Amino acid sequence: MSDIRTLALACRDAAQVMFTLDTETKRKLLQDMAAALDAESESILAANALDLQQASSKGVQGAMLDRLRLDEARVAAIANAVREIATLPDPVGLVTRCETRPNGLSVERVRIPLGVIAMIYEARPNVTADAAALCLMAGNAVILRGGSEALHSNVAIANVLREVLERNHVPQAALTLVEDLRRETMVELLQLSDIVDLAIPRGGEGLIRFVAEHARVPVIKHYKGVCHLFVDATADEALALDLLVDGKTSRPGVCNALETLLVHRDVAASFLPKAAQALLHHGVELRGCERSRAIVAGMRAASDDDYAAEFLDLILAIRIVDDLGAAIGHIQRFGSDHTEVIVTRDDRSVAHFVRAIRSAVVMVNASSRFSDGGELGLGAEIGISTTRLHAYGPMGAEALTVERFVVRGDGQVRHPTSKLS
Amino acid sequence: MSDIRTLALACRDAAQVMFTLDTETKRKLLQDMAAALDAESESILAANALDLQQASSKGVQGAMLDRLRLDEARVAAIANAVREIATLPDPVGLVTRCETRPNGLSVERVRIPLGVIAMIYEARPNVTADAAALCLMAGNAVILRGGSEALHSNVAIANVLREVLERNHVPQAALTLVEDLRRETMVELLQLSDIVDLAIPRGGEGLIRFVAEHARVPVIKHYKGVCHLFVDATADEALALDLLVDGKTSRPGVCNALETLLVHRDVAASFLPKAAQALLHHGVELRGCERSRAIVAGMRAASDDDYAAEFLDLILAIRIVDDLGAAIGHIQRFGSDHTEVIVTRDDRSVAHFVRAIRSAVVMVNASSRFSDGGELGLGAEIGISTTRLHAYGPMGAEALTVERFVVRGDGQVRHPTSKLS
Known part of the structure; x- marks a missing residue:
């Protein structure tokens, strides 16, 4: 033997x-x-x-x-x-x-x-x-x-x-x-x-x-965390800004950090310049879609590879979307089933987002950085599962x-x- | 593609x-x-x-x-x-x-x-x-x-x-x-x-x-069901006989049928002759350990292969054990993690058995044949898992x-x- x-x-x-x-x-x-x-x-x-x-x-x-x-x-x-x-x-x-x-x-x-x-x-x-x-x-x-x-x-x-x-x-x-x-x-x-x-x-x-x-x-197992924050048309913009900065900058090297910002087109012109200013202040490199580059000058163009990337670094991909459905479609295409955030004041948007997104953790008006066993009340964490079997999301003692x-x-x-x- | x-x-x-x-x-x-x-x-x-x-x-x-x-x-x-x-x-x-x-x-x-x-x-x-x-x-x-x-x-x-x-x-x-x-x-x-x-x-x-x-x-998945029935020293023998006959003969070709009978030595002399008579009446072939063959004449000797077998047929392996611990040891060695039954009137035996046996279903004074999604209240069954992950035992809609x-x-x-x- x-x-x-x-x-x-x-x-x-x-x-x-x-x-x-x-x-x-x-x-x-x-x-x-x-x-x-x-x-x-x-x-x-x-x-x-x-x-x-x-x-x-x-x-x-x-x-x-x-x-x-x-x-x-x-x-x-x-x-x-x-x-x-x-x-x-x-x-x-x-x-x-x-x-x-x-x-x-x-x-x-x-x-x-x-x-x-x-x-x-x-x-x-x-x-x-x-x-x-x-x-x-x-x-x-x-x-x-x-x-x-x-x-x-x-x-x-x-x-x-x-x-x-x-x-x-x-x-x-x-x-x-x-x-x-x-x-x-x-x-x-x-x-x-x-x-x-x-x-x-x-x-x-x-x-x-x-x-x-x-x-x-x-x-x-989980391979990577490509976490999204979606700023809906009815979002409290100051609150969205807090969650964005916390999600991207408080610890960029971990799997629950944000990698992509999705912004509803109705609030893009108002929100994106403030977001860019705050993120650039924290040394974040921005990579945007064509429409967002028309609002925030000097951003590098984002490729599909950027949208699929777990940067684990001070880099953020940005895309303006036409509506909630387009945000969901983007996440379904590029997401990693880890954690997604919606910022909204519209209960119907919450219900629709929670219903359509099948990631392990869905955050409503809260930072992606809470996607962690300790923060979610598990006491300790053995890992995070993005395998939709047995356990999905942060795993504590019960998952064993x-x-x-x-x-x-x-x-x-x-x-x-x-x-x- | x-x-x-x-x-x-x-x-x-x-x-x-x-x-x-x-x-x-x-x-x-x-x-x-x-x-x-x-x-x-x-x-x-x-x-x-x-x-x-x-x-x-x-x-x-x-x-x-x-x-x-x-x-x-x-x-x-x-x-x-x-x-x-x-x-x-x-x-x-x-x-x-x-x-x-x-x-x-x-x-x-x-x-x-x-x-x-x-x-x-x-x-x-x-x-x-x-x-x-x-x-x-x-x-x-x-x-x-x-x-x-x-x-x-x-x-x-x-x-x-x-x-x-x-x-x-x-x-x-x-x-x-x-x-x-x-x-x-x-x-x-x-x-x-x-x-x-x-x-x-x-x-x-x-x-x-x-x-x-x-x-x-x-x-x-589950490979096989080698289900055991253990008749404890304090068992109600008539009840044990009912469960034995139901478990072995009501549908021998399915995974929750009994394959092995374990009998506490204190009741073997009283229980085994009655059990043999009832089972032989149903056409069951018996294969016993040395001690049980001294009580029931004409039984073929049971080998380790018999104790490990899922007969799916009218065959039963029998062993007399010295105590509850020996019964548990036998199940740990030969069991398939499917379903085990204890017949007893002793609450401490129940507690000990439930605590030590890690099979998907433990039955106390009930037939192994109830180890089934419909019978256990799941409504319908997609299968039975003996993989100790995600679902363990009969799987219904919730396990999906x-x-x-x-x-x-x-x-x-x-x-x-x-x-x-």
């Missing part, structure tokens, strides 16, 4: 133990883990120093190097994140519905853990603790496969967490870190369809496409569980003729 | 139309479809006669031929099934949760259709109407790929339904039947991950494994939708410093 299969089988056995843990036991596990991370800060930083040294010697610098870097404050933040996850409502055991059938059967839907979750991720070592804590809190076992840049840091963090499992009589395999980072080993992991219940890739589009291409286990049926009777049979008594 | 991709793209466009249909429109569509099936019974039977003729000439006979056969009563039953689906609660638009965040944002979770669903199935032509109606009622477009034996029947049924779509101004592509039945075309369909949101295979294990192996789109976020605000921004007004 291959090494990765052996590891995964042990993780599956540990998942059976995780499956039966009660809420208090899981909370204590996570609290102990947070304390252990604080206590072992020094050894984690020593391991991180090795990663930083290797990265530097390979010429990594700037933001890339910074993402890899831990310091005392960052380790404390990682521990606090685990501590917060320990306080989340436990989705496991939640009875979501209960019905009594005409024959007297009581039919409950109850949430249970998924089982074994494989997390595939890149440079940030904090994901090791975050993802592990959220998976465990939802009663799952987890296989972590991080990036090679952060291997020493990830091993150090995982070892701290695994020792806590052992002290609490949970098999260490419930948190399995893959140290063999060859691509073929990852592919093998992604094909263990009798063991792994779900793979969640987190990172750049290249990694996510690789996972989607090679997986034979279910994958929940599934509903099943518990049926209670007093001897009901389907075919009473088979009844003997 | 390939033909199947062209078909699928048209189906995706039609899914946008389906996405926005209100409940009454969908109900009317399905009622019209039921009426049209009744009205066109003759042409459907004529097409079915061609299928039967071809099948006979290939030597198909018996149960296989019967599954393919339609008559007036069966067409009327198909129409009635569509009529019933038209009366189901519409899952689309259902607000499952609503919360107001501290910053005043209202966060709703609302069910929306999945989009494009590909059904891959075998001989029974009724699936063409059943699956189409359920997918459409949940606001989806559907691509149907049936078996070659039923092609004429499937085309006739699909054409009747598609004409109803057109009369109601819904693109016919919302119900697309694939007539090119080459395996490579099916594989291409299963890899259209930018178009198809979900594939559901229904049929034998060979078909399901083929779909799982070749799909790059999400698949919900997903929750997304609708967020309403009055100008909230994430970083108030970007606020200008």
Whole structure:
């Protein structure tokens, strides 16, 4: 048997133990883990120093190097994140519905853990603790496969967490870190369809496409966030301006940042000059359609590629549309099913927009930047799904569980003729 | 562009139309479809006669031929099934949760259709109407790929339904039947991950494994149902006998039939002789462990293969276990995550069993044969999932939708410093 299969089988056995843990036991596990991370800060930083040294010697610098870097404050933040996850409502055991059938059967839907979750991720070592804590809190076992840049840091963090499992009589395999980072080993992991219940890739589009291409286990993913803001004819323009600036400039490198502004033609002449002034003030490069360039001078022409792009940068594509229907058509053509915003005072426009747009998150008069597990009340986020299956949008602990049926009777049979008594 | 991709793209466009249909429109569509099936019974039977003729000439006979056969009563039953689906609660638009965040944002979770669903199935032509109606009622477009034996029947049924779509101004592509039945075309369909949101295979294990192996789109499936009945030490033996006979004999060829009986050693000597007598009376072949063979003479020895088998026949594997934990261990080792039954009068045994067993359906003192969408209150069933993701157990209309976020605000921004007004 291959090494990765052996590891995964042990993780599956540990998942059976995780499956039966009660809420208090899981909370204590996570609290102990947070304390252990604080206590072992020094050894984690020593391991991180090795990663930083290797990265530097390979010429990594700037933001890339910074993402890899831990310091005392960052380790404390990682521990606090685990501590917060320990306080989340436990989705496991939640009875979501209960019905009594005409024959007297009581039919409950109850949430249970998924089982074994494989997390595939890149440079940030904090994901090791975050993802592990959220998976465990939802009663799952987890296989972590991080990036090679952060291997020493990830091993150090995982070892701290695994020792806590052992002290609490949970098999260490419930948190399995893959140290063999060859691509073929990852592919093998992604094909263990009798063991792994779900793979969640987190990172750049290249990694996510690789996972989607090679997986034979279910994958929940999102490739990109091409988020739109549509300013309707009846919009409060000052409010629209706030949402536009917040959406585009407050953190342009994340998936819930705005990439395209759509403006109803009736308000374009009034709104666009103010929008352009505010955005240029924030250093945003504007790329517009022909009609918008007639209103705001000096904009570069926007191509279809611009409308399809996730810039992740201070660049905004702009288009004037004839009406709400044209805005919806643009989003259906260029959108990524992530998050779309409408700014309007017209309830019919809201209803029409919500009805026609099938993205994971629809925002009415609110910033796209709220499209985030924490902001939407999930407590913590394991990722964002743009796969319209199982979970759609930000995913918290509940998305790491599934509903099943518990049926209670007093001897009901389907075919009473088979009844003997 | 390939033909199947062209078909699928048209189906995706039609899914946008389906996405926005209100409940009454969908109900009317399905009622019209039921009426049209009744009205066109003759042409459907004529097409079915061609299928039967071809099948006979290939030597198909018996149960296989019967599954393919339609008559007036069966067409009327198909129409009635569509009529019933038209009366189901519409899952689309259902607000499952609503919360107001501290910053005043209202966060709703609302069910929306999945989009494009590909059904891959075998001989029974009724699936063409059943699956189409359920997918459409949940606001989806559907691509149907049936078996070659039923092609004429499937085309006739699909054409009747598609004409109803057109009369109601819904693109016919919302119900697309694939007539090119080459395996490579099916594989291409299963890899259209930018178009198809979900594939559901229904049929034998060979078909399901083929779909799982070749799909790059999400698949919900179940391979087999190895359902267990555990008779606990405190069981009401008469009740246990009823459930055993119903589970094994009322319809042995279906996935929710029992395949294995587990008996607590404390009641084995009392229960097993009665069980054997009743089952032998129904023509059931018994295969037992060593200890059970000491109680019931003449049983063949059960192998591990027997315990792992879905007999789909009048055969039952039997094992005496030392306690509840041993029963759970057996199910964890040999089970298929489908349905398990416990017969007991001990609440602690119930709690322990429900907690430890992670199958899709757990039955307490009720027959495994109730593990069915209709019986559990789903109204109709598109399939049963043993994939612990999205849906687990019998799947009705709701399982063909997903929750997304609708967020309403009055100008909230994430970083108030970007606020200008």
